[in-house]
Amino acid sequence: MNNILYAVAVLGGLGAFFGLLLAIASKVFAVRTDEKLEAILACLSGANCGACGYAGCAAYAAAVAAGAPIDRCIPGGDETAKRIADIMGAAPAKVERLVAFVRCSGGDKTYDKYAYEGIKSCAMAASSISGGQRSCVYGCLGYGDCARVCPHGAISISGGVALVDREKCRGCMLCLAACPKKLIIRIPYSAASTIACANTDRGGLTRNVCQAGCLGCKICEKNCPHNAVHVENNVAVKDFSKCTNCGVCAEKCPRKLIKPPSGRLEERAE
Amino acid sequence: MSFSGILSIALGAILIENFIYIKFLGICPFMGVSKKMDTATGMGLAVIFVMGLASVFCWIVNRYLLVPLGLEYMQTVAYILVIAALVQFVEMFLQKSVPSLYQALGIYLPLITTNCAVLGVALLNTQYGYGFVESVVYGITGGVGFLIAIVLFASVRERLELTAEYPEAFEGFPIALISAGLVALAFMGFSGLKIS
Numbered sequence: 001m002n003n004i005l006y007a008v009a010v011l012g013g014l015g016a017f018f019g020l021l022l023a024i025a026s027k028v029f030a031v032r033t034d035e036k037l038e039a040i041l042a043c044l045s046g047a048n049c050g051a052c053g054y055a056g057c058a059a060y061a062a063a064v065a066a067g068a069p070i071d072r073c074i075p076g077g078d079e080t081a082k083r084i085a086d087i088m089g090a091a092p093a094k095v096e097r098l099v100a101f102v103r104c105s106g107g108d109k110t111y112d113k114y115a116y117e118g119i120k121s122c123a124m125a126a127s128s129i130s131g132g133q134r135s136c137v138y139g140c141l142g143y144g145d146c147a148r149v150c151p152h153g154a155i156s157i158s159g160g161v162a163l164v165d166r167e168k169c170r171g172c173m174l175c176l177a178a179c180p181k182k183l184i185i186r187i188p189y190s191a192a193s194t195i196a197c198a199n200t201d202r203g204g205l206t207r208n209v210c211q212a213g214c215l216g217c218k219i220c221e222k223n224c225p226h227n228a229v230h231v232e233n234n235v236a237v238k239d240f241s242k243c244t245n246c247g248v249c250a251e252k253c254p255r256k257l258i259k260p261p262s263g264r265l266e267e268r269a270e
Numbered sequence: 271m272s273f274s275g276i277l278s279i280a281l282g283a284i285l286i287e288n289f290i291y292i293k294f295l296g297i298c299p300f301m302g303v304s305k306k307m308d309t310a311t312g313m314g315l316a317v318i319f320v321m322g323l324a325s326v327f328c329w330i331v332n333r334y335l336l337v338p339l340g341l342e343y344m345q346t347v348a349y350i351l352v353i354a355a356l357v358q359f360v361e362m363f364l365q366k367s368v369p370s371l372y373q374a375l376g377i378y379l380p381l382i383t384t385n386c387a388v389l390g391v392a393l394l395n396t397q398y399g400y401g402f403v404e405s406v407v408y409g410i411t412g413g414v415g416f417l418i419a420i421v422l423f424a425s426v427r428e429r430l431e432l433t434a435e436y437p438e439a440f441e442g443f444p445i446a447l448i449s450a451g452l453v454a455l456a457f458m459g460f461s462g463l464k465i466s
Binding site for chain 2: 003006007010011014015018019021022025026028029030031119120121124
């Protein structure tokens with residue numbers, strides 16, 4: 001009889017002790033959360049993409065509650081900025097929508113230096129001999145590491161090159177880190193044309209490895225009325241803050257490389 | 271406690287009697303969070319943490335509460351209570367005091383509150399008659415064994431996803447279970463290992 005009483009007493013005592021301990025701990029260690037912070041967090045996309053420049057949605061919400069700009073949530077766009085503005089009592093800000101863009105038109109315009117038989121992943125291919133099987137060492141390898149990390153299904157491989165569908169892209173930029181060739185950049189959603197090449201070799205060398213690549217001829221630079229296109233390291237780069245989408249560069253490019261950011265080169269031609 | 275004794279306990283817990291591959295304890299988090307390397311690492315670290323703490327507190331409860339009152343048969347229930355309360359408490363404590371550690375371990379802690387590997391380490395400590403230091407060493411190295419097991423297996427699964435070709439029917443869990451079995455077979459190779 002005593003045995004049972006002991007057992008009940010000990011376990012009951014332990015239970016009560018831990019219950020009390022947890023009850024006290026929940027008071028002592030209570031973390032105060034700001035009401036605004038929770039409300040802001042609820043507005044954000046929850047993708048934890050880091051496009052805002054903070055470690056995640058929670059970190060950005062905390063920063064906003066402490067007075068950071070409210071227009072940084074790119075996946076959320078204007079809608080989110082407006083809702084945060086309501087919570088914070090600030091003036092609504094317009095979010096510039098950014099989308100990812102792959103700076104390569106190569107793919108089947110290049111040739112393979114050797115038959116790559118390894119794991120079908122860009123990271124693996126890029127770490128093999130001479131930076132992958134493609135003749136152009138700067139270009140897209142086409143194994144779709146970016147497409148695999150894209151949470152929105154916006155990236156597909158067409159003609160051996162990754163292609164971002166800018167309607168589906170929410171600007172989270174997870175693909176930027178996934179690309180071993182660092183080919184993916186952010187461009188404004190409104191951009192009418194971009195330069196789809198990252199080859200910094202001189203014209204002749206580029207011509208040897210790719211039928212599509214930028215030769216660095218500077219015709220775009222010379223013709224741009226707004227000083228928005230520059231050839232740096234033998235490849236044309238566009239400054240979107242100056243570009244007015246006038247289309248002169250696209251017209252003058254001898255390689256027809258400056259094209260709308262969605263669609264393959266051939267499709268982009270029409 | 272001699273150094274070689276501690277070393278043999280550690281080696282036993284990590285390789286020879288690995289909690290996952292030889293004892294088949296803690297399979298649930300092992301299968302559940304081994305899809306990606308970084309979640310697997312987080313889980314492994316949380317398990318080391320909890321197994322070490324559980325060994326300490328369960329040893330104290332057993333030695334100073336259950337044994338003097340002749341209640342050894344209540345060990346399982348008492349240990350569950352202790353571990354569950356402990357993990358809850360530690361979670362609250364971390365959230366308040368060490369937010370960065372909480373961010374790293376926090377989401378995994380509740381998952382292993384009453385995990386069988388954690389309960390197992392406490393019960394085995396009693397079964398083997400380990401003293402305090404031995405219990406703590408066994409708990410922590412048991413957790414290290416878990417970390418090694420889950421990280422190894424996560425790399426196997428990441429590779430499987432990219433390269434392996436297998437019938438469609440094996441997609442997902444079946445192929446994971448088969449490969450876990452094969453890794454376990456490999457771990458049988460450690461069974462003859464001994465420190466003298």
